[in-house]
Structures are given as C-alpha cells and as structure tokens.
Amino acid sequence: MRKKSTTEFQTRLWEAVNAIEQDSRVEVVVVIRPRSEHYRDIALLWGIVAAWLSFTYLMFAPELFEDWLIYDAPLFAFVVGYLIANIPCLTRLSIPQARLRRNVEIIARALFQKGGIQHTRAKTGVLIYCSWLEKMVYILPDRGAEMALPAEEWQTLRAGLQSVFSGGEPRERLLEQLHQARPLFNRYLPPVARDMNELPDNVEIDL
Template sequence: MQRTETFFSPAEREQIRQAVAAAESATSGEIATMIVESSGSYREAQTFGAVLLAGFAAVVVAVAFHHVTIWSYIPLVVGLYFPALLLFRAFPRLKLSFVGRRRLHEAVRERALRAFYEKGLYRTREETGILIFISLLERKVWILGDRGINEKIAPNFWGEIAGTLARGLREGKGGEALCRAVAACGVELSRHFPRRPDDTNELQDEILTPDPASG
C-alpha cells in the first residue's frame, strides 16, 4: 500500500501548498487537502477473498496429487487459508476485487466526513471550509463543503472536479491533478465568497494527514 508520507514528493507538496495559498487569495473560503492510505479495512472482502483463493489452490493441489476427496480437500483449504490471508494483507488492492462499488463509495464518503470534523474544518468563521479528500487504496476523491458553502453551491457540483482528480491519481499525475483541482475550487469559491479585507488564513495550506490514533 502506498504511504501518505511518500505519495507526493517534497516538490509536489510545496506546489500543492502554493496552489492552496493562491486559490485562497481571491476568496474568503478555506481549502484543505487531505490524503489517507485507505478509507476502510474491508475485512469481510479480505476474508472472502482468502477463502476463495485457498479453495481454488486446494483444488489445484488435490488434482495435481490425484487425491480429490472431501477428507483431503477441507484440510487443504484450512491450511492454505492463512497464507492466502497474508497475501491479501501484503497486497491490499487485491481485496478491492471483492468490495462492491457502493461499499467503496460509502467508505470514502464516511471517512471524508469524519476527517472534516477531526481536522476542525467546521470551525471557520463563515462556515466556508472545503475539504479535498484523497483515499489512496481506493483511488477515490471526495470533496466536502461546510454549511456556508452548501447554501450557495450544490454539493454535487464538486463531483466533476473530484472525478478529474481521481483520474489524475490513477494516471500517476496526482500532484499536478491536485493543483488543478485546488485551482478549480478556488475559482468557484471566489464567485460566491470573494475575499474580505479582514480575511485570515484559518486552515493550514499543507496537505493534512490522519492523526495516528484515527488511522
């Protein structure tokens, strides 16, 4: 699994920080970016996948040794289950094949919502905080705005920006794609929330990462 600390290079992190600062220079809105390794453990998919893999491998072994009976097959499945489970743990993306699209969608949405409150984005003066949330394992993006933003901008507006950013992540152009997404959010925010003379920077411009306790 890719680590949050190394996914963006130091140069990309600085470019993203500058992109956030530039986007906020024309709006009273506050933009935060956050990256997590995954939005869920998907243990049910991991277990199911390991059982299937162990079952398939047991068939192959039983056929190879010409000893296909229920009394040999079941012990083989049990014996192969734990190596299969270790394989899924070592390569987490394998378990995504056993996770439904709706489950992934909900996991990322719920993790983004939790991050919004954990990082205090709801505490901005005019309720104009916005979170661009990236979940690496799922290669999914969720953009979440506070109440002040949602009163003027429909939440589904951010879907196209999130989709473009997700494609950039999958294509290995995450830093560039995130800078463009930040800029696009800034343009829209400036239309509805122009910068005030007494505006202050209420959220850090650097990429946020999860607290160790929250994962």
C-alpha cells in the same frame, strides 16, 4: 527520489491551497490517505477460498499425495490468497462500489468534524478528501460555502475532482482541479479585508 517527489508535490499542493485562500474566503483543507478501510474481511475471504480450492483439489485429484501435504497445502494457499487480496487493484475489484463510496464518505465526515473544519467564523471551510485505494475524492463544504455556490457549480466541482483518478498522474490532476476551482471560489466568495487563515493547510487529523 520518491521522498523528494512527495515533498515537491506537498509543496505544490500547499501553494495551490494558499492561492485559493488568498483569492477567496474559502478555507480549504486537503487530506490524502492511502485507504479509508483495511478491508481485512476481503483478504480473509480470499484466503479461505484459496484454502478450500487447494483442499478440494488434493482430495479429489487422481494423484496420491503425502499426508503432510494435505495439511500444509491449504494453509499455504490461505496465506497466498490473503497476501494476494492485499494488492490494491484486487482489493478494489473485490468490493462493491457502494461500500467503497460509503467508507470514503464516513472517513471524510469524521475528518471534517475532528479537524474542526466546521469552526471557521463564516462557515466557509471545505474539506477535499482523497482516498488512494478506493480511487475516490470526496468534497465536503461547510454550510456557508455550500450556500454561496449554486448547486450546479458544486456538481461540476465534484465531477472534476472525481475525474482525478480517471487517468494517469492523479496528483497532477488534483493540482489541476484545485487551480480550476480558484476562480470559481473567487466569483462567489471573494476575499474581504483582513481575512485570516483560520485552518492550517497541512492539518494532521488522527482518527
């Protein structure tokens, strides 16, 4: 069921992107990733704190413990803390928002360059990058698209895309935002005759 749901969403996503490209000169690429960084340092920190708390309790508790427990309990606590820290919501809460935003922007810009989104003839490529763990969406337009739309329109578009994670059903909200962007791009970058689709909608970019 999960695979079927994912495939259905992917199909609807391609249809939404294709509709934008049919009605405008914009070349939209949507990339969705589970996370922008592994944040292993956060998991290590959780493990170290858990091991330290465990060892402190064993050393200062009024009860007497076997020697093996004093050695093994902190190791076990470290593993538990490390695993718990990998729960997405706890990882996200353990990291400053500035770091989350910076990592999302870095990956988005890397995807933009490596994916060749800047190579369209009219410079109208637009990357929409969704990072699930960080719950952030970063939109990166090429200069042709950026200059065609007024700054306030880009601000509205960015705010709408960022609201994807503000409620339930982020996939549905993403599709909704894409549908709302369609007339906006059509207004400022209407289609021209013999316009080619220069970027694949399902581009795979390895970093």
